[in-house]
Amino acid sequence: MSEPKAPAPPPGDTYKGWLFKWTNYIKGYQRRWFVLSNGLLSYYRTQAEMGHTCRGTINLATANIVVEDSCNFVISNGGAQTYHLKASSEVERQRWITALELAKAKAVRMQAESDDSGDDCPSPSALQSGQGSGARNSEVQSTLRTLGSKVEDLSTCNDLIAKHGSALQRSLSELEGVRLGGDTGDKIRQVTERATLFRITSNAMINACRDFLALAQAHSKRWQKALQAEREQRVRLEETLEQLAKQHNHLERAFRGATVLPPPLATPAGDSKGKGDASDEDDENEFFDAMEDVPEFITVPADPKYHRRSGSNVSGISSEIGMDDQSLDEQSLASNPESPQPQEVAPVRKQRRTRIPDKPNYSLNLWSIMKNCIGKELSKIPMPVNFNEPLSMLQRLSEDLEYHELLDKAAKCQNSLEQLCYVAAFSVSSYSTTVHRTGKPFNPLLGETFELDRLEEFGYRSLCEQVSHHPPAAAHHVISKRGWTLRQEIALASKFRGKYLSIMPLGTIHCIFEKSNNHYTWKKVTTTVHNIIVGKLWIDQSGEFDVVNHRTGDRCHLxxxxxxxxxxxxxxxVTGVVTDKDGKAHFVLSGTWDEKMEVSRVMQSTRGGGENGADGKQKTVYQTLRARELWKKNPLPEGAETMYYFSSLALTLNEPEEGVAPSDSRRRPDQRLMEHGRWEEANAEKQRLEEKQRSVRREREREAARAANTTEDGEKAGAGNDVCLVSCLPPGVHQDNYKALWFERTEDPTTGEVTHIYKGGYWEAKEQSSWDECPDIF
Known part of the structure; x- marks a missing residue:
C-alpha cells in the first residue's frame, strides 16, 4: 500500500511545528517545538523559549534522515546527536521529511559552494563597509584586466590555429599530388612539422580556454555573493527607512496630541469636523503600527483568580495607546500637557559623604553563637555587632526610597495601568540593595526614630519610628511634593532553621497619588539567608504578592x-502580569530583583495549549510587543566591598546631621562606634542600651500594674476587663500599652487593618527644635 502523498512544506527557508521527541524511558515522548532554518534543526520546550533558550541543534548538512514507520523518523549526525521523533500523523511526518530533505540538499550545496569559493572571498561585513566597497571596485578592475588579457591570448591562439590549420591543409593537398607523382620524403617531413605546430597551438588554446573558464567561474561566485550582500543590505536599509518613517509619523501624532493651540491659531471652524475625523484615523493607525512590531512570547503560570472574570481564553488586543514606540514616562508626559516638564529647575544637591571607614577583618564563628538558638525568633537572639552592619532597621526601611523616581514618574501617568507598572517596579526595586548585604541591621530600640529629609534635593521627607519591640515593628511615612504619599508598618517574624534563616515581613505598604486618588497596597516577600553553617552567606527572595489599585480594581501579580x-x-x-478589574491582561513585567525590570504590552494571551507548569497548572502564553526598561539598578560606589556593600544612598544614612531628634538612629552610640571599627566598645555599649531598655520596660509594666490595681479597687469587674485587654491585644502591640510618639494606632479605612499612621507634628517640632516629648533612649 503506497503512502499518501503529503503536500509540500510552505515556501521559504523556515519550517516550524510541534513534534514528539523521545527523552527517556520514564517520560517517553515529550511534545517539543521544532524550528528548521538555514539548514539547522533546533528544538525548544515551548514557543516562548525561542528568544532565549535553545535545547539542541543538528546541522542537516552532515545528518542522516531515516524513516522508521508511518509517524516515526530518526535524525542523526553520526552518533554525537540522535533525535527520535514522532509526528502527530503520517501526513505531518511526510511534510517534515520533505522539508528536512530539501533543507539538507540546500545545506550540502551551500557548504560545497563555500568550500569552492576559497578563503579570499570578502566577508559580508567587509562588503557593508566603505573600505570593502573601495577594495571591491579595485578588485573588479583587476579581474577585468586579467580576463581581457586571457581573451587576447585566446584570440592569438585562434589566429595561430587558423594559420597552422591552413598550412597543414595545403601540405596535405601537396602531399596528395606528390604521392601520385613520386618523391614524397620532403613533403612528409613538412606535413609532420606543420601537424606538430597545429597540435601545440591547439593545446595552448585548450589551456587558455580552461584558465578563462575557471577564472570566470570563480569570480562569478564571488560576484554573486557580493550581489546577494548588496541586496540584503538594500532590504535592511528599506526596513530601517520604513521604521524611521513610522517613528516620525508617531512623533508627529504625539506632538499634535501634546500641543494645545490657543483659539486664534486653531483650525478654522469650517474645518473642525474634518480635523476630528483625522484624529480618529490617527488612533486607528496607531493601533496597526503597534501590530507591526516584532512580537515576543512570555510564558507565566496561570492563576485562575486572575482569569475567572474574563469570558475567553484569548484576550483582545489592548486599545489604549501605550508603549509601542516610547517609554511609559515619555507617553505620559506627551499625553499630559499640564504635568511638570523636564525643563524644570534642577534640584539643589547637598554635598554628602561617599565613604565610610572600611569594615575591620574580625573573625567570629556564627554557628558557635546560633547553634543553641534553632527555632527561636531572631529578635530574641543576643547577637554581637560582629554580624551587624552600621545601620538600624529603620534606616534599612528608608532605603526603599532609593528609586523614588519611579513613584515620581508614576505620579505623572494619566493611565492607571501604566501607573501600576511603575508602582510594581518600585516594589521590586527595594530588594536590589539586599543581594550582597548579609550583615544584620541593628534592632531599633523602642521609640527610636529616623528621618530622611530630601525635600530640597528630591522632593520627599521620610520618618520612621519603632512602635513595638516584641515583635519588632516599625512605622514609616513618606510625603513627596511630587504628588505621592507612601506609608507602611512592617513587623518581622523570623525563624532560624539551622542551615538557613527565614525573615518574613508582616504588614501592608500603601502608596497614594494625590492627583488621581489611586490607592495602591502590597506586601513584602520572604527573605532567606543561606549557608549559615558552612560556606559563603547569600541572600534569596521568594514569594508572591499583589499590587492592588483599590480605586479601579487593577492589580499586578508579582x-x-x-x-x-x-x-x-x-x-x-521576577515576573508579573498587570490586569484590569475584569482580569484582562494588559502588561507583562519581567526581570530580576537585583538588576532591572522590563515591561511589555500584551497583544494576545492564550491559556492551555498542552503546556503545563511544574505544579500541574496550565500556563498562559502572552504575545507581547518589544520590552521597554522600567527600572535598572544603580551601580555600587567604588570600594563597596569594603564598606558592607552599601549603595550611595546607604553611605549617607548614618551621616551625622544637625537638628534631628534625640531619638534618631544617627545618635545611637553603639552603632556609631561600630561604624568607626571600635567593635569591642560597640558591643559593650549595645549591652548597656539593651539593659536600659529592659529596665524602662519593667518600670512601664509596674505602672500598668498599679493602674490595673487602681481600676480593680474602683470597679469590681475591672480585673476581668484588664485580662481581656491583655489577651486581645493584636500582634505588634506591647501588653504594657506603649504608645508611639509620632504615629497613632488606628484602623486603616482602605484595608480594614489596625495599623500605625503618622499623626503629624514631627517636622513642626524639628523647625522649632522642640524635642521635650522625645524619650531618652540612648
Whole structure:
C-alpha cells in the first residue's frame, strides 16, 4: 500500500511545528517545538523559549534522515546527536521529511559552494563597509584586466590555429599530388612539422580556454555573493527607512496630541469636523503600527483568580495607546500637557559623604553563637555587632526610597495601568540593595526614630519610628511634593532553621497619588539567608504578592522565583502580569530583583495549549510587543566591598546631621562606634542600651500594674476587663500599652487593618527644635 502523498512544506527557508521527541524511558515522548532554518534543526520546550533558550541543534548538512514507520523518523549526525521523533500523523511526518530533505540538499550545496569559493572571498561585513566597497571596485578592475588579457591570448591562439590549420591543409593537398607523382620524403617531413605546430597551438588554446573558464567561474561566485550582500543590505536599509518613517509619523501624532493651540491659531471652524475625523484615523493607525512590531512570547503560570472574570481564553488586543514606540514616562508626559516638564529647575544637591571607614577583618564563628538558638525568633537572639552592619532597621526601611523616581514618574501617568507598572517596579526595586548585604541591621530600640529629609534635593521627607519591640515593628511615612504619599508598618517574624534563616515581613505598604486618588497596597516577600553553617552567606527572595489599585480594581501579580540548582531560569527572576478589574491582561513585567525590570504590552494571551507548569497548572502564553526598561539598578560606589556593600544612598544614612531628634538612629552610640571599627566598645555599649531598655520596660509594666490595681479597687469587674485587654491585644502591640510618639494606632479605612499612621507634628517640632516629648533612649 503506497503512502499518501503529503503536500509540500510552505515556501521559504523556515519550517516550524510541534513534534514528539523521545527523552527517556520514564517520560517517553515529550511534545517539543521544532524550528528548521538555514539548514539547522533546533528544538525548544515551548514557543516562548525561542528568544532565549535553545535545547539542541543538528546541522542537516552532515545528518542522516531515516524513516522508521508511518509517524516515526530518526535524525542523526553520526552518533554525537540522535533525535527520535514522532509526528502527530503520517501526513505531518511526510511534510517534515520533505522539508528536512530539501533543507539538507540546500545545506550540502551551500557548504560545497563555500568550500569552492576559497578563503579570499570578502566577508559580508567587509562588503557593508566603505573600505570593502573601495577594495571591491579595485578588485573588479583587476579581474577585468586579467580576463581581457586571457581573451587576447585566446584570440592569438585562434589566429595561430587558423594559420597552422591552413598550412597543414595545403601540405596535405601537396602531399596528395606528390604521392601520385613520386618523391614524397620532403613533403612528409613538412606535413609532420606543420601537424606538430597545429597540435601545440591547439593545446595552448585548450589551456587558455580552461584558465578563462575557471577564472570566470570563480569570480562569478564571488560576484554573486557580493550581489546577494548588496541586496540584503538594500532590504535592511528599506526596513530601517520604513521604521524611521513610522517613528516620525508617531512623533508627529504625539506632538499634535501634546500641543494645545490657543483659539486664534486653531483650525478654522469650517474645518473642525474634518480635523476630528483625522484624529480618529490617527488612533486607528496607531493601533496597526503597534501590530507591526516584532512580537515576543512570555510564558507565566496561570492563576485562575486572575482569569475567572474574563469570558475567553484569548484576550483582545489592548486599545489604549501605550508603549509601542516610547517609554511609559515619555507617553505620559506627551499625553499630559499640564504635568511638570523636564525643563524644570534642577534640584539643589547637598554635598554628602561617599565613604565610610572600611569594615575591620574580625573573625567570629556564627554557628558557635546560633547553634543553641534553632527555632527561636531572631529578635530574641543576643547577637554581637560582629554580624551587624552600621545601620538600624529603620534606616534599612528608608532605603526603599532609593528609586523614588519611579513613584515620581508614576505620579505623572494619566493611565492607571501604566501607573501600576511603575508602582510594581518600585516594589521590586527595594530588594536590589539586599543581594550582597548579609550583615544584620541593628534592632531599633523602642521609640527610636529616623528621618530622611530630601525635600530640597528630591522632593520627599521620610520618618520612621519603632512602635513595638516584641515583635519588632516599625512605622514609616513618606510625603513627596511630587504628588505621592507612601506609608507602611512592617513587623518581622523570623525563624532560624539551622542551615538557613527565614525573615518574613508582616504588614501592608500603601502608596497614594494625590492627583488621581489611586490607592495602591502590597506586601513584602520572604527573605532567606543561606549557608549559615558552612560556606559563603547569600541572600534569596521568594514569594508572591499583589499590587492592588483599590480605586479601579487593577492589580499586578508579582512572583519572585526561589533559587533552584536544577532550574534553567535566570537566578533572582521576577515576573508579573498587570490586569484590569475584569482580569484582562494588559502588561507583562519581567526581570530580576537585583538588576532591572522590563515591561511589555500584551497583544494576545492564550491559556492551555498542552503546556503545563511544574505544579500541574496550565500556563498562559502572552504575545507581547518589544520590552521597554522600567527600572535598572544603580551601580555600587567604588570600594563597596569594603564598606558592607552599601549603595550611595546607604553611605549617607548614618551621616551625622544637625537638628534631628534625640531619638534618631544617627545618635545611637553603639552603632556609631561600630561604624568607626571600635567593635569591642560597640558591643559593650549595645549591652548597656539593651539593659536600659529592659529596665524602662519593667518600670512601664509596674505602672500598668498599679493602674490595673487602681481600676480593680474602683470597679469590681475591672480585673476581668484588664485580662481581656491583655489577651486581645493584636500582634505588634506591647501588653504594657506603649504608645508611639509620632504615629497613632488606628484602623486603616482602605484595608480594614489596625495599623500605625503618622499623626503629624514631627517636622513642626524639628523647625522649632522642640524635642521635650522625645524619650531618652540612648
Amino acid at each position: 512572583k519572585f522565583a526561589p533559587y533552584s540548582y536544577f532550574s534553567r531560569d535566570v537566578p533572582r527572576k
